[in-house]
Amino acid sequence: xxxxxxxxxxxxxxxxxxxxxxxxxxxxxxxxxxxxxxxxxxxxxxxxxxxxxxxxxxxxxxxxxxxxxxxxxxxxxxxxxxxxxxxxxxxxxxxxxxxxxxxxxxxxxxxxxxxxxxxxxxxxxxxxxxxxxxxxxxxxxxxxxxxxxxxxxxxxxxxxxxxxxxxxxxxxxxxxxxxxxxxxxxxxxxxxxxxxxxxxxxxxxxxxxxxxxxxxxxxxxxxxxxxxxxxx
Amino acid sequence: xxxxxxxxxxxxxxxxxxxxxxxxxxxxxxxxxxxxxxxxxxxxxxxxxxxxxxxxxxxxxxxxxxxxxxxxxxxxxxxxxxxxxxxxxxxxxxxxxxxxxxxxxxxxxxxxxxxxxxxxxxxxxxxxxxxxxxxxxxxxxxxxxxxxxxxxxxxxxxxxxxxxxxxxxxxxxxxxxxxxxxxxxxxxxxxxxxxxxxxxxxxxxxxxxxxxxxxxxxxxxxxxxxxxxxxxxxxxxxxxxxxxxxxxxxxxxxxxxxxxxxxxxxxxxxxxxxxxxxxxxxxxxxxxxxxxxxxxxxxxxxxxxxxxxxxxxxxxxxxxxxxxxxxxxxxxxxxxxxxxxxxxxxxxxxxxxxxxxxxxxxxxxxxxxxxxxx
Ligand SMILES: [Zn+2]
Numbered sequence: 001x002x003x004x005x006x007x008x009x010x011x012x013x014x015x016x017x018x019x020x021x022x023x024x025x026x027x028x029x030x031x032x033x034x035x036x037x038x039x040x041x042x043x044x045x046x047x048x049x050x051x052x053x054x055x056x057x058x059x060x061x062x063x064x065x066x067x068x069x070x071x072x073x074x075x076x077x078x079x080x081x082x083x084x085x086x087x088x089x090x091x092x093x094x095x096x097x098x099x100x101x102x103x104x105x106x107x108x109x110x111x112x113x114x115x116x117x118x119x120x121x122x123x124x125x126x127x128x129x130x131x132x133x134x135x136x137x138x139x140x141x142x143x144x145x146x147x148x149x150x151x152x153x154x155x156x157x158x159x160x161x162x163x164x165x166x167x168x169x170x171x172x173x174x175x176x177x178x179x180x181x182x183x184x185x186x187x188x189x190x191x192x193x194x195x196x197x198x199x200x201x202x203x204x205x206x207x208x209x210x211x212x213x214x215x216x217x218x219x220x221x222x223x224x225x226x227x228x229x230x231x232x
Numbered sequence: 233x234x235x236x237x238x239x240x241x242x243x244x245x246x247x248x249x250x251x252x253x254x255x256x257x258x259x260x261x262x263x264x265x266x267x268x269x270x271x272x273x274x275x276x277x278x279x280x281x282x283x284x285x286x287x288x289x290x291x292x293x294x295x296x297x298x299x300x301x302x303x304x305x306x307x308x309x310x311x312x313x314x315x316x317x318x319x320x321x322x323x324x325x326x327x328x329x330x331x332x333x334x335x336x337x338x339x340x341x342x343x344x345x346x347x348x349x350x351x352x353x354x355x356x357x358x359x360x361x362x363x364x365x366x367x368x369x370x371x372x373x374x375x376x377x378x379x380x381x382x383x384x385x386x387x388x389x390x391x392x393x394x395x396x397x398x399x400x401x402x403x404x405x406x407x408x409x410x411x412x413x414x415x416x417x418x419x420x421x422x423x424x425x426x427x428x429x430x431x432x433x434x435x436x437x438x439x440x441x442x443x444x445x446x447x448x449x450x451x452x453x454x455x456x457x458x459x460x461x462x463x464x465x466x467x468x469x470x471x472x473x474x475x476x477x478x479x480x481x482x483x484x485x486x487x488x489x490x491x492x493x494x495x496x497x498x499x500x501x502x503x504x505x506x507x508x509x510x511x512x513x514x515x516x517x518x519x520x521x522x523x524x525x526x527x528x529x530x531x532x533x534x535x536x537x538x539x540x541x542x543x544x545x546x547x548x549x550x551x552x553x554x555x556x557x558x559x560x561x562x563x564x565x566x567x568x569x570x571x572x573x574x575x576x577x578x579x580x581x582x583x584x585x586x587x588x589x590x591x592x593x594x595x596x597x598x599x600x601x602x603x604x605x606x
Binding site (some may be wrong): 033034036037038039040042048055068069072073074075076077078079080081082083084085147188214216220221223230231232 | 279298305308310311315318319342345347349350351353354355356357358359360361362365445483484486487490491533543558564591592593594595
């Protein structure tokens, strides 16, 4: 049983269970109200799910990529909630949750084994400043988990189809001619329910979670001073 | 204790979704305070007006190469510092999360992205623990720090409060800590702390400027150069009697230094630093004491990181003594931004019987001082 939080786009909070599926999900699409709505959405999701904090096994959180001001609110909330509840944080790449839902991993019975489905998929989300975040998937594996072959990255939209060859997880490289043959999925929301179910599947199949750091993909905006300027 | 009112149209009733407003110990509440308005991640724990822990993690070193606080760098640092600071504060106080009566958090004013980290974390922590949350004003928190003094004295109200840091320069009239604070004036451009940083850079001194200006000013003549006192002329009195301006002062120092260098002369660093520092201290205290006189309030409280400046403290003591004004300066670690002052203000609100904030408050970078609790 997981509380799942993602603020890489809007704000989405869910309570999910590996066996019972999505127990509650509440989302706010507005990308400027993360810190305002986060507390209420968590409280609402818990209430609607009927799950006690003590019954959770962890807190899944989308680590991005996403615009940093909002992204950070969800990570801060997940860490603080987990600290308060005495539960582990389960970091997940937000784009993986989008791919997981798109590749129908959500529809499969947990733990079921089926054939891998090849399905070149390019998940793209808005990074503002006329750039996009992207992640490329070759399809889903036998467990229905998306296979990320490149990304997450940051690019100008025009550069996307021409990004250089992709390197597979096994280190093999395939000249794919950029992302031309990938189905492009432009996502403007990340579902915490999908994120949570994806995290449950990762756990079930003993797959690694994401790293502990926020996927900002951009250095902070700073202008290095060139020393004091003359005023006279 | 009291009911909270859901905003019209909210999906669920407040009683269903909010941590309940009953604070177990109204007299000596155990409060954890979270402060992330600028570049210090502060977690403090108080029981009533007794300080139990005050853990401060500063990202100052990361800003040093930029010569000033970079908001995004500060916000990233808060995210990483929060949990270790929470752990350290609980250990220092020797209390558990379960024992807390409420969480208090700075909701403004401050750097927006930085505030949001603390607000997001505080709300989630409050929900996880099912504890009430108090969203409080950072500036009033600086005043609230004074209740944590251990010398047995307690703050007497009303008081004038001068709060000076790298992020704010404000003059307040505090009639009641939890219900009546008025903004008399504030800086219309740079904060005083920023002026120290900018002049330090100009003199080739490292960031943060305050301690380095202090060091270089040692032995300098504070009267060597008459730098301007911003907004101190009679024409300024109508609109800006209690406001401050430091950008003209910074420019005046730059001009003076450039003229010296252009003339091929050595810049008398000690005199420049001492004269600049004197100009800042003079205008701050002139206006603060003018407010004391105008409002008939013989009490002045200082707060904010710039209070660490030795000359400002010294001049404050001199001028207050001469004017018959009682001067209060909380211990330095409670003057700089910290979570204990936020916890202390939260405790005052609990003790006064105020209901908790609703969970939907926002991080407000321009929260007015009249909003003591959001
Ligand atoms: Zn401050």
